[in-house]
Structure formats: C-alpha cells, structure tokens
Amino acid sequence: MTFDASYIWPSLIAALQCLHVTLILSFVSFCVGLLLGTPVAVSRKFHATWTSYALGVLIPILKGVPLVLYVLMFNFAILKPLDALSEYYAWADGLRRMDKIYIGLVAMSVSATVMISETMRSALSSVSEGQYEACFSVGLTKWQALRRVVLPQAMVFAAPVLCNNIISLIKGSSIVFVVGIMDVLNSAKTSAQINYRFLEAYIASALVYWVICATVGRIGWFLEKRQARGVAKAGGA
Amino acid sequence: MGKLFDPALIIEYAPLILSRLPVTLLIVFWAIVGGSVLGTLLALARIHKVPFLNGAAVFFISFVRGTPILIQMFIVYYGLPLLLMYFGINITRWAKLNFVLVSYALNNAAFLAEIIRSAILSVPASQSEAAWSVGLSASQTFRRIILPQAFRTAFPAFGARVINAMQDTALAFTLGILDILGQAQAIGIRTYHTLEGYVVTAIIFIVASLLMEHTFAFIERRRLAR
Numbered sequence: 001m002t003f004d005a006s007y008i009w010p011s012l013i014a015a016l017q018c019l020h021v022t023l024i025l026s027f028v029s030f031c032v033g034l035l036l037g038t039p040v041a042v043s044r045k046f047h048a049t050w051t052s053y054a055l056g057v058l059i060p061i062l063k064g065v066p067l068v069l070y071v072l073m074f075n076f077a078i079l080k081p082l083d084a085l086s087e088y089y090a091w092a093d094g095l096r097r098m099d100k101i102y103i104g105l106v107a108m109s110v111s112a113t114v115m116i117s118e119t120m121r122s123a124l125s126s127v128s129e130g131q132y133e134a135c136f137s138v139g140l141t142k143w144q145a146l147r148r149v150v151l152p153q154a155m156v157f158a159a160p161v162l163c164n165n166i167i168s169l170i171k172g173s174s175i176v177f178v179v180g181i182m183d184v185l186n187s188a189k190t191s192a193q194i195n196y197r198f199l200e201a202y203i204a205s206a207l208v209y210w211v212i213c214a215t216v217g218r219i220g221w222f223l224e225k226r227q228a229r230g231v232a233k234a235g236g237a
Numbered sequence: 238m239g240k241l242f243d244p245a246l247i248i249e250y251a252p253l254i255l256s257r258l259p260v261t262l263l264i265v266f267w268a269i270v271g272g273s274v275l276g277t278l279l280a281l282a283r284i285h286k287v288p289f290l291n292g293a294a295v296f297f298i299s300f301v302r303g304t305p306i307l308i309q310m311f312i313v314y315y316g317l318p319l320l321l322m323y324f325g326i327n328i329t330r331w332a333k334l335n336f337v338l339v340s341y342a343l344n345n346a347a348f349l350a351e352i353i354r355s356a357i358l359s360v361p362a363s364q365s366e367a368a369w370s371v372g373l374s375a376s377q378t379f380r381r382i383i384l385p386q387a388f389r390t391a392f393p394a395f396g397a398r399v400i401n402a403m404q405d406t407a408l409a410f411t412l413g414i415l416d417i418l419g420q421a422q423a424i425g426i427r428t429y430h431t432l433e434g435y436v437v438t439a440i441i442f443i444v445a446s447l448l449m450e451h452t453f454a455f456i457e458r459r460r461l462a463r
Contacts, residue, residue: 003319064446065439066407069418073435080432167302174305175408185308199315206304206312213303 007197011204014191019208021183025104025176026169032105033112033169034162040113041120042146055117062114067172070107075179078103104176108169115165123158124150156227163220167213174209184208246433250424254437257420260334264406264416267338269399272345279350284357294350301347306340307408313340314412337409345402352398356391357383396453400446407442417441 040059043052127150135145177186185205192201279298282290301309314336318329328335360383368378410419421438425431 003316060447060450061443064404064443066404066442068407069435069439069442073432073439076432076435171305174307178411185305199312199319202308202311202315206300206308209305209308210300210303214299217303 003199004197005200007192007195007200008204008207011188011191011197011201012207015184015188015201015205015208018182018184018187021101021181022170022173022208023212025101025108025173025181025183026166028105029108029112029173030116030162030166030169032109033114033116033165036109036113037116037118038120038151040117041124044117044121045124046142059114059117062110063118065111067108067111068175068178070111071104071176071179074107074110075100075103078106100176100179100181103179104173104181108173108176111172112165112169115168116162119158119161119165120154123154123161126157127153156230160220160224160227163216163223166216167220170212170216171209174205242432243430244433246430247436250421250430250434251437253424254417254420254434255441257415257417258441260414260416261403261406261409264334264337264341264409264414265399265403268341268345268402268406269349271338271342272349272402273353275342275346276349276353279346280354280357283350283354298347298350301344302351306344306405307411309344310337310340310408310412313343333412334414337412337414341402341405341409344405345398348398348401349395352391352394353387356387356394359390360386392457393453396449396457399453400449403445403449404442407438 040055043049044055044059046052131149131153132145135149136142140148173183174185176183177189180186182190185202188201188205188208189198192198279294281287282294285291314333317336317339318327318331321328364382364386365378368382373381406416407418409416410422413419415423417438421434422431424434
C-alpha cells in the first residue's frame with residue numbers, strides 16, 4: 001500500500017466534524033484547572049491550614065500519574081459501580097450509552113488542576129516578598145493584597161506557561177480515544193476504517209492539532225514578549 | 238463478576254506488572270539517548286543557520302511540539318516502512334517496539350533540541366573567543382568548552398524532560414506494547430480485575446517520577462552548585 005495524499009481530505013473533514021469535542025475537553029478542563037489550581041497554589045504558598053500540608057503531599061503524588069491512567073481509571077471507577085446499579089434496577093443499558101465525554105472531562109480536569117496548580121505556584125513565588133510588605137504597610141488585608149496586587153502580577157508571569165499548559169491539554173485530549181470518545185483523532189481514525197488509509201487519517205488529524213497548537217503557541221509567544229517588555233519598562237523586576 | 242475492587246489483588250499483580258518495567262525503562266533510555274544525539278544536531282543546525290537544515294529543523298520541531306505523541310507514534314508505525322521502501326529497505330517485519338523507540342526518540346529530539354539550543358546560546362560568546370585564541374579547533378571548543386557549560390544550564394529542563402518522557406511511555410500500550418500499562422490491561426482482560434492493575438501501574442509511575450525528581454534535584458544541588 002502506497003501513500004496517497006488524496007485520502008487526507010475526507011479524513012480531515014471527518015476530523016473537523018469532531019473538533020468541538022477536542023476543544024471542549026481541553027478548554028473546559030483548563031478553566032476547571034485554573035479555578036481549582038489557583039486556590040491550591042495559594043494555599044500551599046501560605047501554609048494556611050492543615051489542608052496546605054495535605055496538598056503538599058498530594059500534589060507531587062498526583063503529578064506522577066500519566067493522563068492516560070486517569071482516563072482509564074475514571075472510566076472504570078465511574079462506569080462499573082453504575083453497571084451494578086443498572087443491573088439491579090434493570091435500567092437496561094441506558095448508562096452504557098451515556099456520553100463518555102463526561103468521564104474525559106473529569107479525568108482531564110484532575111490532571112489540569114495538578115498541572116496548573118504547579119504553574120501558579122511558581123508564578124506566585126516569582127512575585128517578590130516586598131510586594132506583600134508594601135501592601136501590609138498601607139493597611140491592606142492578606143486577602144486584599146493577594147487579590148489586588150500579587151495575583152495580577154503573578155498572572156503576567158503565568159500567562160505564557162498557561163498557554164503551554166493549554167497546548168499540553170489539547171495534545172493530551174487525544175488519548176480519550178481509549179474509552180471511545182469521538183474526538184478529532186478518533187473521528188479521523190474511524191473514517192479510515194472503510195479503506196484502511198490509516199496513515200493518511202493520522203496525518204489529517206495531526207494537521208488539525210498542529211494548527212490549534214501553533215495558534216495557542218503564537219499567543220503564548222506574544223504574551224511572553226509583552227511580559228518581557230513590561231519587566232524592562234518597570235526597570236527589571 | 239466478584240468484588241469491584243480487591244486490595245489483595247494489588248499485591249498479587251504487582252510482581253507481574255513490575256516484570257514489564259524494563260520495557261518501560263528501555264523506551265525511556267533510548268528516547269533520551271537518541272533524542273539527545275539528534276536534538277544536539279538539530280540545535281546546532283538552528284544555531285549555525287545551516288541552509289535547508291535550519292528550515293527542516295524548525296518545521297520538524299514545530300510539528301512535534303504541535304501534535305500529540307500518540308499520533309506521531311502511529312505516523313511512524315504506518316509511515317516509516319513506506320518511507321524506507323523508497324530506499325529499498327524492508328522493515329515491515331520489525332518488532333513493534335522498534336517503531337515505538339524510533340518515534341519516542343524523534344519526539345524527544347524536538348523537545349531536547351530547544352532545551353539544548355537555549356542552553357548553548359546562554360554560554361557567552363567570549364568563551365568561544367577565548368578558546369579559539371588559545372588555539373582550540375571549532376569542534377574542540379564545542380566539545381570541551383561550550384557543551385559542559387551548556388549542560389549545567391540545561392540540566393533542570395533536561396531532568397523535567399526525562400520525567401515527561403517516562404510518563405509519555407504510558408501511551409505505548411495503544412500500539413500493543415507490553416509495558417507496565419500494557420501488562421495491566423492484559424491482566425484486566427484475563428481476570429476482569431482491571432482497576433487493581435491500573436492502581437499498581439499508577440503507583441509505579443508515582444514512585445518512579447518522585448525518585449527521578451529527587452535524584453535530579455540532588456545532583457543539581459551537589460554536583461552542579463558552584
């Protein structure tokens with residue numbers, strides 16, 4: 001079998017029809033990760049309560065688990081108990097046909113939270129201690145100092161790294177095919193099953209990912225340049 | 238089907254799954270060794286703006302960084318035999334593991350090239366000038382003066398890359414490789430106890446990442462601190 005570029009086109013169409021699934025998976029999990037990861041980072045930074053110490057132990061452990069294992073484990077851990085329930089109550093296989101994208105979302109959100117909490121932690125530590133002291137000296141509370149002075153500065157440092165995190169999530173979302181979610185990769189692959197043009201299908205899906213990731217990467221590059229300019233203008237932080 | 242989750246099985250499966258750990262480590266080893274060699278060449282092509290090679294390196298690095306390693310693996314698996322057929326080399330009988338090694342080495346080459354490039358550029362030009370002034374050749378300067386200093390700068394990013402490469406090996410099972418996750422899947426198919434196998438695999442990954450992280454941090458503190 002030889003390579004025939006003309007087969008890329010139908011696979012590309014099929015891949016683009018499921019583009020929204022890949023985008024939902026990566027961007028929703030990114031938003032969840034940002035919303036949950038930032039408090040985790042703040043809590044770990046300030047050693048607020050016992051939860052900070054618990055998180056300090058938990059996050060490095062969770063960081064060691066690859067995304068594919070999260071997806072496989074959540075798929076199993078969420079579906080199997082429901083299976084037993086549905087058997088007991090004779091729900092037939094209604095749950096079997098449940099949209100698995102929710103499982104992908106849960107798994108990717110956990111992974112994103114861990115990843116982004118590390119990003120935000122290093123961004124928080126890049127803001128100098130003098131900023132807090134200055135805030136306290138003018139009578140701001142800890143919470144006000146964090147919200148109005150420190151976090152906005154940390155966000156500037158974090159922005160390019162967060163773009164890298166989005167790229168990782170977009171690329172990582174391709175693994176959800178192991179539980180049968182129809183995303184860009186799975187859709188392109190399925191379209192190739194009628195003619196066995198798998199190489200062309202993989203190239204088609206690679207093109208889709210490449211365009212999205214290059215776009216996000218470009219935004220990250222722009223943010224990094226702007227940040228460097230801002231630091232230079234402030235006389236070097 | 239019996240119990241959903243039986244902790245006793247974790248201990249039973251652990252030796253079975255651990256026996257496949259060498260496969261995972263083999264992939265990581267060749268990914269990093271092959272990636273470092275090829276990555277250095279790519280970095281040099283980019284730094285010296287070698288005509289054509291520079292453009293090819295930019296294209297390759299952008300492609301690898303912009304697409305999932307999963308897809309790269311399958312493109313190598315289906316594409317490499319076709320490509321080499323043009324040169325009259327038949328590799329259709331290759332073991333699947335070889336394709337995984339090639340694709341992981343190519344993937345890491347792109348990431349390491351960027352790390353190595355920025356590390357080499359961070360060595361001041363005066364170092365090369367000083368080396369040339371005492372009569373070292375270009376390759377001697379690179380090998381003895383630039384590379385050791387660049388290595389020091391690149392080390393933290395390099396360590397992070399090794400840990401990433403190890404976590405990426407979890408995807409090799411999709412090609413049917415019996416690494417630790419592949420073995421966990423095989424046990425799951427045989428015994429219907431999948432979750433226990435996954436837990437064992439997760440523990441192995443966690444321990445390996447933590448070990449590597451602390452080892453790299455230790456080396457950085459001890460050996461590389463001035």
